[in-house]
Amino acid sequence: MRIGELAAATGASPRALRHYEQAGLITSERAANGYRAYDAGAVLRVRNIRNLLDAGLTLDDVRAFLPCLDGDVTAQPVSAKGLRIARDRLAVIDARIAAQVAVRDRLAAALREVT
Numbered sequence: 001m002r003i004g005e006l007a008a009a010t011g012a013s014p015r016a017l018r019h020y021e022q023a024g025l026i027t028s029e030r031a032a033n034g035y036r037a038y039d040a041g042a043v044l045r046v047r048n049i050r051n052l053l054d055a056g057l058t059l060d061d062v063r064a065f066l067p068c069l070d071g072d073v074t075a076q077p078v079s080a081k082g083l084r085i086a087r088d089r090l091a092v093i094d095a096r097i098a099a100q101v102a103v104r105d106r107l108a109a110a111l112r113e114v115t
Contacts, residue, residue, distance in 0.1 A: 001026075003036050010046040017046065023059045025049055025066070041070055042067050046075045056093055 003014045012020075020026045021036075026045055028036035048069045052062045062069075064085050068076050078086075 001038050001040070003038070003043070006014070006038050009043045010050065012046050012050060020049055020059070023063070025059065025062060025069070033108065037103055037115065044071075045069045055086075056089055057085065061089055 001009070004018055006015045006017055010017075011056070017026065021028060026049070027039070028038050028042075028101055031037045048065075049062055051073065052065060053059070064081055065073065
């Protein structure tokens with residue numbers, strides 16, 4: 001299938017698909033006309049990538065899950081490495097949230113002082 005068909009089947013933009021390919025998460029063959037051609041298994045792989053990204057992981061994080069991206073990622077037992085990656089990413093997200101709450105609190109306090 002061509003990139004537009006894969007995009008339609010997965011909800012990912014062609015730009016995102018090219019980015020996933022550049023990151024080594026999906027592969028394509030080049031047709032005689034130079035267009036990318038993906039096999040049918042790319043649909044499941046891209047859906048799994050998008051699910052992991054939606055869960056807060058980065059593309060670098062998703063690379064650790066390469067061996068299981070062609071199956072049901074949610075049904076497979078989580079590896080120790082996968083758990084570590086998820087916990088580390090959660091800690092980063094928690095730290096960002098705490099930093100944003102602190103900024104909000106400072107701004108709210110400053111506004112209370114001027115009103």
